[in-house]
Amino acid sequence: MTVPDILFAISAVAVALLSLCVVLARNPVRSTLLLILSFLPISLVYVLMQASFVAILQVMVYAGAIMMLFTFVIMMINPAPHAGEIPGEEPGAEPSRKSDVLWFALLALLGLVLIVPVRYAAVRMVAQPVTKPDFGGVQSMAQLIFTHPDHNPLTVSFELISILILVGVIAAVNFGRRQAHPTSGSATQANQLKDGNP
Amino acid sequence: MSTPFSTPFLSAFLPDLALLVLALVVLTTEIVFRKHQARWTARVAVAGLAAVLILLAALPLPSGGVAYAGYQVTRSVVVWKQLFALATLATILLSRSYFRNGHSLRGALANPGAFYGLLLFSTTGMFALVSARDLLTFYIGLELATLPLYALTALQPRNAGSIEAGSKYMLMGAFASALSLFGISFLYGAAGSLGFDALAKVASAQPSLSAQPFLLAGVLMLLGSLGFKLAMVPFQMWAPDVYEGAPTAVTAFLSTGSKAAAVAATTTLFLGPLNLPRIDLGAIFALAAVLSLLAGTLGAMRQSNLRRFIAYSSIAQAGYMLMAFTGGEGSEAAARIALQYNLLVYGTASFALFFVVSLVGRSAPETIPSLRGLSARSPALAALLALSLFSLIGIPPLAGFLGKFLLFAVAARNGHYTLIFIGALAVALSFYYYMRLLKEAYQPVQTAENRGAPASAVPLSPIRLSLAGKCAAALLAILLVVLGTCPGMLNFIASR
Amino acid sequence: MIGLNLANALTLSLVLVLIGAFGMLRRRSLILVLLSIEIMLNGANLALISFNFFLWGTSETGHYLYMLSIGVAAVEAAVGLAMVIVIFRNTRDVTRDRVSLLGETKAEAEA
Numbered sequence: 001m002t003v004p005d006i007l008f009a010i011s012a013v014a015v016a017l018l019s020l021c022v023v024l025a026r027n028p029v030r031s032t033l034l035l036i037l038s039f040l041p042i043s044l045v046y047v048l049m050q051a052s053f054v055a056i057l058q059v060m061v062y063a064g065a066i067m068m069l070f071t072f073v074i075m076m077i078n079p080a081p082h083a084g085e086i087p088g089e090e091p092g093a094e095p096s097r098k099s100d101v102l103w104f105a106l107l108a109l110l111g112l113v114l115i116v117p118v119r120y121a122a123v124r125m126v127a128q129p130v131t132k133p134d135f136g137g138v139q140s141m142a143q144l145i146f147t148h149p150d151h152n153p154l155t156v157s158f159e160l161i162s163i164l165i166l167v168g169v170i171a172a173v174n175f176g177r178r179q180a181h182p183t184s185g186s187a188t189q190a191n192q193l194k195d196g197n198p
Numbered sequence: 199m200s201t202p203f204s205t206p207f208l209s210a211f212l213p214d215l216a217l218l219v220l221a222l223v224v225l226t227t228e229i230v231f232r233k234h235q236a237r238w239t240a241r242v243a244v245a246g247l248a249a250v251l252i253l254l255a256a257l258p259l260p261s262g263g264v265a266y267a268g269y270q271v272t273r274s275v276v277v278w279k280q281l282f283a284l285a286t287l288a289t290i291l292l293s294r295s296y297f298r299n300g301h302s303l304r305g306a307l308a309n310p311g312a313f314y315g316l317l318l319f320s321t322t323g324m325f326a327l328v329s330a331r332d333l334l335t336f337y338i339g340l341e342l343a344t345l346p347l348y349a350l351t352a353l354q355p356r357n358a359g360s361i362e363a364g365s366k367y368m369l370m371g372a373f374a375s376a377l378s379l380f381g382i383s384f385l386y387g388a389a390g391s392l393g394f395d396a397l398a399k400v401a402s403a404q405p406s407l408s409a410q411p412f413l414l415a416g417v418l419m420l421l422g423s424l425g426f427k428l429a430m431v432p433f434q435m436w437a438p439d440v441y442e443g444a445p446t447a448v449t450a451f452l453s454t455g456s457k458a459a460a461v462a463a464t465t466t467l468f469l470g471p472l473n474l475p476r477i478d479l480g481a482i483f484a485l486a487a488v489l490s491l492l493a494g495t496l497g498a499m500r501q502s503n504l505r506r507f508i509a510y511s512s513i514a515q516a517g518y519m520l521m522a523f524t525g526g527e528g529s530e531a532a533a534r535i536a537l538q539y540n541l542l543v544y545g546t547a548s549f550a551l552f553f554v555v556s557l558v559g560r561s562a563p564e565t566i567p568s569l570r571g572l573s574a575r576s577p578a579l580a581a582l583l584a585l586s587l588f589s590l591i592g593i594p595p596l597a598g599f600l601g602k603f604l605l606f607a608v609a610a611r612n613g614h615y616t617l618i619f620i621g622a623l624a625v626a627l628s629f630y631y632y633m634r635l636l637k638e639a640y641q642p643v644q645t646a647e648n649r650g651a652p653a654s655a656v657p658l659s660p661i662r663l664s665l666a667g668k669c670a671a672a673l674l675a676i677l678l679v680v681l682g683t684c685p686g687m688l689n690f691i692a693s694r
Numbered sequence: 695m696i697g698l699n700l701a702n703a704l705t706l707s708l709v710l711v712l713i714g715a716f717g718m719l720r721r722r723s724l725i726l727v728l729l730s731i732e733i734m735l736n737g738a739n740l741a742l743i744s745f746n747f748f749l750w751g752t753s754e755t756g757h758y759l760y761m762l763s764i765g766v767a768a769v770e771a772a773v774g775l776a777m778v779i780v781i782f783r784n785t786r787d788v789t790r791d792r793v794s795l796l797g798e799t800k801a802e803a804e805a
Contacts, residue, residue, distance in 0.1 A: 022729060107716050160339065166319075361777060386755065391750075
């Protein structure tokens with residue numbers, strides 16, 4: 001047992017418990033915050049695996065940007081008097097705990113079926129990890145991504161992801177856009193939304 | 199590897215680049231034209247797509263294809279791209295009238311720039327998907343092909359069903375995408391690289407797959423995620439709801455273009471690098487095919503909503519197409535040709551069906567009873583409907599027959615005779631449910647009234663087609679007949 | 695047994711994916727379903743990084759795919775949350791199946 005082993009064990013348990021709480025929590029704000037919290041031990045695991053750049057991205061981009069989006073939206077559509085409650089997530093609206101347990105058992109069984117052969121293969125396959133110098137560092141990542149396009153196998157996928165982000169922007173903007181001539185129904189609903197918050 | 203700016207490179211990649219530029223241009227057309235935005239945007243998109251199709255057909259390609267950075271263009275890739283471009287073109291032509299008020303009971307579409315732009319971005323994603331030579335491009339291509347479709351499904355702002363369908367599709371798609379990422383990570387663990395060459399080497403070198411749980415886990419997860427896009431059982435639950443809620447043109451694209459992309463993606467992987475010689479993935483595909491045929495047939499039999507009917511019929515059609523993956527080693531070329539031919543035929547028949555549905559849907563809900571008296575209202579449309587349905591069933595000499603025959607032939611190579619028997623049974627049953635539509639269409643109105651049916655609900659004014667509509671109907675009918683009776687078409691596809 | 699090795703890392707990633715799948719299947723608020731999908735993606739990413747470190751440490755392909763995957767996750771979250779806002783604007787409710795207009799019964803009733 002070395003220090004990385006202990007750190008990994010602690011963070012693995014923390015990640016699993018926090019994620020479970022995210023799924024089980026009644027309050028969506030709490031869920032989002034717990035998920036953000038669970039990113040910290042995950043990024044610690046990444047650091048232990050020498051993926052320092054990825055660990056930075058996990059905190060700065062994933063937790064800092066993407067999860068903030070969730071928090072904003074939950075705050076935006078949170079008109080209920082009980083703080084942090086979304087309509088439809090009142091206790092009565094949830095499916096029964098009994099079927100929850102049933103599903104949980106089913107998935108746990110599936111997990112067991114999957115985990116056993118994967119662990120078997122992993123134990124058999126692995127020797128000591130051999131990594132190149134500066135593995136996972138910023139400079140090394142930059143060399144991987146930004147080599148000359150003549151012999152860079154990643155060019156096309158990198159360009160495609162930029163198109164994908166453009167598509168996401170177009171889609172989101174179009175949903176946000178108010179119609180030029182809204183029907184009376186949606187107009188009143190929009191007004192309700194505006195002054196519905198006491 | 200050729201350098202990126204040499205001539206063969208440019209001539210092979212020009213259609214994809216042109217399509218991308220077209221998508222960006224279409225997005226901005228809205229700003230340039232203040233009046234008749236929808237009409238002009240559609241015109242630009244149609245002209246551009248025609249140009250892309252010409253580029254695809256005319257540009258020379260070295261016999262071995264061209265490859266660069268996880269992207270490759272071969273002859274069969276070009277055929278796939280032609281299919282996608284044709285489906286997009288037909289979708290744009292079908293959707294034009296939906297931007298006018300009063301064309302559909304479901305309300306008019308808005309934002310033509312975004313609508314056509316997203317459609318073209320989705321096609322760009324499909325192009326990338328079939329050209330992929332590593333799992334990175336494949337993954338992003340798959341996302342780019344489906345993500346615009348979530349938005350398109352939800353783009354009918356006055357229709358609450360549309361946004362609900364969009365959100366359902368989105369959640370299912372995001373789940374499938376997470377599954378495919380997990381599968382890809384396992385394949386990476388097995389091969390150490392995301393390139394198809396390395397994957398193929400690992401897949402063929404392993405002594406047995408039980409020694410490679412990583413590979414097997416990755417393959418099964420990827421198959422599951424592609425099953426979502428294919429609407430293959432057990433991942434078909436979303437299809438009826440999404441087909442029902444989406445705007446009509448988008449439903450048409452989902453059942454033709456998007457399905458073709460899913461089939462092409464499955465072909466790229468499972469008739470390519472993941473064509474595992476040591477394990478019979480054919481058994482899994484055969485099981486999925488049987489279940490899809492069953493679910494599609496049973497679902498279609500008790501539907502009265504036309505869109506849900508089409509959804510179930512497309513699940514059954516996916517079942518037939520899955521049969522092409524059961525052929526085993528050495529059947530890749532035959533399977534690919536069978537699938538491409540089948541998708542062309544199925545797409546043509548589907549667009550003919552949607553053409554009829556869109557005209558009927560102008561004044562009545564899109565249900566099967568609304569078809570009643572169609573033969574009296576417009577004999578030509580009823581005839582087109584009959585042609586399309588006969589082709590979907592697979593009655594000779596129409597094109598559907600040859601398509602199904604080719605698929606069955608691929609399955610027969612590996613001795614899957616039970617599967618073929620079940621497929622034939624499904625064809626026989628499909629006769630029953632497709633004929634329900636035709637029976638309604640050719641039912642004389644008087645008898646319906648005599649039996650006390652609510653005839654008042656069905657307006658029976660004759661349907662008048664515009665000149666463009668007449669041309670489209672005639673073209674679709676001719677295609678349906680010619681594709682089936684001219685085996686030369688098949689040679690044309692094979693020789694490309 | 696509890697050390698930092700490939701088997702344990704993969705177990706953790708599988709557990710995360712299954713927890714995410716559980717939330718995806720059982721939670722009814724659209725936002726929580728989206729959060730569950732993020733958990734699934736986290737599990738997949740963890741598998742990528744651990745494969746890269748333990749087996750193929752000579753190149754950072756897995757790290758690169760991780761970068762692409764958070765791009766995809768961001769786009770999916772943006773589109774999904776935009777849809778949630780539109781649904782909320784229409785119905786003031788973001789529970790799936792609660793305000794459903796689509797489905798078999800509806801189709802039959804319409805006939």
